[in-house]
Amino acid sequence: MSKHTINLTVNGKRRTLDVQSNELLIDVLRDRLYLTGTKYGCGIAECGACTVLHGDRSVMSCLVPAVAADGWEITTSEGLAKDGELTPVQESFVNLGAIQCGFCTPGMVVTSTALLRENPDPDEAYVKDYLRGNFCRCTGYVAIVQAVLDAAGKMKGAAAT
Amino acid sequence: MNTKHIMKEYDYLKPSGLDEALQILSEKEKVKIYAGGTDLIVKLKMETVPDMDYMMDINGIEELKQVEYTDEGVRIGANRKLWDIETDQRMTSLFPALTDAVKAMAAISVRNLASIGGNFCNASPVADAVGPVMCYGGTLEIASARGVRKVPAKDFFLAPGVTVLEKDEMLTGIFIPTPKGDVGHAFTKMARTKSDIAKLSLCVALARDGGRIGHIAMSMGAVAARPLFLEEISAGLAGKEMSESLAMETGEAVSGFLQPIDDNRTTAVYRKDVTKTMVADALALAWARSGGA
Numbered sequence: 001m002s003k004h005t006i007n008l009t010v011n012g013k014r015r016t017l018d019v020q021s022n023e024l025l026i027d028v029l030r031d032r033l034y035l036t037g038t039k040y041g042c043g044i045a046e047c048g049a050c051t052v053l054h055g056d057r058s059v060m061s062c063l064v065p066a067v068a069a070d071g072w073e074i075t076t077s078e079g080l081a082k083d084g085e086l087t088p089v090q091e092s093f094v095n096l097g098a099i100q101c102g103f104c105t106p107g108m109v110v111t112s113t114a115l116l117r118e119n120p121d122p123d124e125a126y127v128k129d130y131l132r133g134n135f136c137r138c139t140g141y142v143a144i145v146q147a148v149l150d151a152a153g154k155m156k157g158a159a160a161t
Numbered sequence: 162m163n164t165k166h167i168m169k170e171y172d173y174l175k176p177s178g179l180d181e182a183l184q185i186l187s188e189k190e191k192v193k194i195y196a197g198g199t200d201l202i203v204k205l206k207m208e209t210v211p212d213m214d215y216m217m218d219i220n221g222i223e224e225l226k227q228v229e230y231t232d233e234g235v236r237i238g239a240n241r242k243l244w245d246i247e248t249d250q251r252m253t254s255l256f257p258a259l260t261d262a263v264k265a266m267a268a269i270s271v272r273n274l275a276s277i278g279g280n281f282c283n284a285s286p287v288a289d290a291v292g293p294v295m296c297y298g299g300t301l302e303i304a305s306a307r308g309v310r311k312v313p314a315k316d317f318f319l320a321p322g323v324t325v326l327e328k329d330e331m332l333t334g335i336f337i338p339t340p341k342g343d344v345g346h347a348f349t350k351m352a353r354t355k356s357d358i359a360k361l362s363l364c365v366a367l368a369r370d371g372g373r374i375g376h377i378a379m380s381m382g383a384v385a386a387r388p389l390f391l392e393e394i395s396a397g398l399a400g401k402e403m404s405e406s407l408a409m410e411t412g413e414a415v416s417g418f419l420q421p422i423d424d425n426r427t428t429a430v431y432r433k434d435v436t437k438t439m440v441a442d443a444l445a446l447a448w449a450r451s452g453g454a
Contacts, residue, residue: 001170001171001172002172002173004173021170021171021172021173022166022171023167024167024202027166043163043164043165043206044206045199045268045270048268051270059270059273059274060268060270060271060274062164062202063202063271063274064198064202064274065195065198065202067173067175067218068173068195111269111270115269129355132268132354132355133268133270
């Protein structure tokens, strides 16, 4: 089995790591960098709990071999808030109570962040479709969709002023 | 079995160019190609990949990610990501059934990784992107250190998970000719939820000749051991005057022709039954989109 040295930028910090060919990105993030906000749910890209950003795009970290992520710029849920200040998406999730047990929340917030970077003015159908791969087994989807739309409204308001 | 770790041990290779990749394929045994990993990694976790000593990552090969339009059609690099295809406006205007099929697949965070070539090479009988490419008359470009050959998309599949690819070959591109005339296309899919794998999928691509069907191609997924190109039934429709009863009759004919199986997604009876309506509806939709009354 081959070993490889990889360079990642995770939440703005450069990391150099030695990984085995069969190690997965999710395990490097959680077990080596202790970024446990990224959750292990199903392991086969069905649930979205492990979603992280690769650049501006959301990907499921349970499916990515760590060695294949060499050179990637990764943002996990821990890297969204800057200097303790929540992002509009995080703030809306809190304010609208779009959280029940909280397990799906990091994946939801990360995917919603990618959504709003791509489409700052989504309608409800767009949000539902974009989040269709993120499961909330408490089934709290109504508040989650509202939170994303609320964040979009706030960001649009901020951009206009 | 677990879905957390990959228990298999293998070496990882990342060629930086196509020639190097083809050399690896010709020299080494038991190489699996990693593009998006959305099938391969799941299979590795499930321990259903017996023969793999090397994982070859093709994401360092830029030419495999490119898309190129000419008057004749489009060439899509085999490792173009699904998200890049579905958000391509020109693709949507030329080949709406293909972008509809891609949008119907999995979740955004999977489509950001998954490649169109992977949907072909994984060779699932349910592969959503395959039907539209077959119906548009697409051709697959297959390369090895020995040279390049072209295979019609409809002839690519042999059995579940098995294609015409030899062990030293790889899929490098997909060519789809530009549809001509008054064309109408439809892709429809039945699934439990939107991101689920299809119980049934269907594609229709037709060219209208006044009130008659000019050329037509139909395909279905999840009804046979490979993506099913309905060649004879489609050919029998050419030249016929379009009507509601023709659409219904075609639905009956396709349903009668199918020999689906029961599996964990649905039953053979359901598949045959729903096919009647799906075909009639998709035919009517494609006809309406072609401008037909």
